[in-house]
Amino acid sequence: MEIDGEIKKKKVFESLGSGPARALSRVEKDLYEELGYKDDADCAILVFETTKLPNEEVMELIAKKCGVSPSNTYACCAPTACLCGSIQVASRIVETGIHKLHELHFPLDVIKYGFGTTTIAPIAKDDLKAMGVTNDSLIATGSVYYTIEADKEKQEELWELIKKAPSNTSSSYGKPFIETFKEVDYKFYDIDPGLFAPALYTVNNSKTGKTISAGDINNDLLKLSYGLF
Template sequence: YRFETAKLPNEEVMAIVAEKCGIAPNKTYAVCAPTACLTGSIQVAARIVETGLHKLHEIKFPLDVIKDGFGTATVAPVAKDDLGAMGRTNDSISAAGMTYYTIDVEKDKQDELFDLMKKAPANTSSSYGKPFIETFKAANYDFYAIDPGLFAPAIYTVTNVRTGKSITVGEINHSLLKDSYKLN
């Protein structure tokens, strides 16, 4: 089991993990990494496809038509603390993350789904446009005060295997990434 934390889970937490996984506690291992380290930056970037699927679920895209997916995201430079790292890793996904999915649908359904895809990229969010850490501070550090549409890749490409047609929506925001990474 993977934990995004600087602290090891206690025995009670590991017992719950073991039970949920259906294995003996002595066969259960925890991999822990704070966000503010290279491993933390890598594991957040590695979840790009999952992040993209979550947003698709939120906009009511039928996940059962997706046959496969892959993605890329920049690995954020390591920040001095977890709060700064959270900002940088979120920006890696929303400003530069790219996902690619293949779907299998009839042509008449394809047009409807391609139109729905226009709602998926992070730049469709009312909270989009500045480094995540600034957005988080402006929301008084309350995730629920941030438009959940922000938590999405920058770009989605979807290809229908039945028709061979593709759509790409969203854009890379180099300026936002430079601001987040403090490269300006």
Template sequence: MTETRPSVGTLVAPLVSSLIADAATLRLGVERTATGATIVDAGINVRGGLEAGRRITEICLGGLGYARFAPDTRFPRWNTAIHISTVDPVIACLGSQYAGWSLSEGDFFALGSGPARALWAKEELFGELGYKDKAESAALVLETDKRPPDALIAFIAKECGVAEDKLTLILTPTTSLAGSVQVVGRVLEVALHKAHALHFPLERIVDGTGVAPVAPPAADFLGGMGRTNDAVLYGGEITLYVEGPEDEAEQLANGLPSSTSRDHGRPFGEIFAGYNFDFYACDAGLFSPAVVTVTALSTGKSFSAGAFMPELVEKSFRG
């Protein structure tokens, strides 16, 4: 499998170069460290914006997915949605976009997502995917409101097997417009992650799309986390196209929606506070879209499950 998969790092390189070249237009900050690494600020000391978030979402997808804004009439007042599509949903979402690299140095902590994860490839998940990337450059997206320490930058480059001048780190605080977009843009990824948790064979997932309302940024980290999660949990919708028996497609559809979780039905901020702000104490089954459709390619029959909660989206987004 490894030899037949495209290199997400190679595919993303021109997207990263374009983001940096357009930094002034996109209201991004660009810093070159003393050792040559590139730091892109998408909302800490600069404003950033929606278009920056859209392009960062495509970088997170490893050049194997597309993010587009489109009108959305499902939720009054919140009439802009981000649509996600991929040409290889498993590698795009789980091999690149998933925030699976935990990074810390001193008081700095962030989860890393994007194509550099596949160069590092030390998560157990990569063994299951049978995928490890080879590329000359590395790009990693960090959900943080702080610049990473130089020691951590050097560590990331070493772990990816690239020189520091071939490393780009993109910083996206949850309170920013770009950060909000790139988190909501994970609507398809969370469905793939839950399908994996349900032990559905990933190699049978052929294609997928997703859509979720763009959440307005909040004034603080916890508010931003709540709104972006609510956008997906109560306003997100995905479609998967799978191979295999029809009854297994139906079973997957019934198991995927966020409504299958014991924590479903309350704003995520409230759920999070109820667990003393311990993210890992939350029911993992909650993190999935509100509505899912799974199509069995063997028969062409589709199965849908879940429901939107527009009143909760409204409550969350208005604050």
């Protein structure tokens, strides 16, 4: 908005957002260009981790960013500290695993199939604690399986990258996420990004028939996070 002849930003809504609208808006332009992916859907859908509904101004901005009509723009809202919040974080396990591989410069085009499992975190009493237990579900017990197609000559190089992918390779690994978060004064980006990965990777190369497994399921860490004794 304009104040005394100057354009100033006004915060009207704040929330983490995920969903197919991100692909339409192409906020991560370089990533989509690298992947060679373009979405041409005529509707936009976002899931916000919040109890507050976005107002008309926010929805119009999302529609504009996505190049669709406001009438075809939809938002689902749920706080992290609810059943939907726990489920939507758990459902990202395959994506989380691929994101870590991408950070390690693993060639994503060799990945043909993937599936994963993890625990659905118990509902926490507030969103901060919910952030802790939902992240620990992935970090401590998340398991992913990918089928790749890679030449034999490239396999060992890819295996070495897989070994670096699990959460337990991170310098921030070993305690409940909420404790790690507190130690960095709740500055999310001060946490080693390598922590945000599944606990266990299993990768099968269909071209060679070879399979590698890296990482470990840490039930003790999960119990500590969940408060199970």
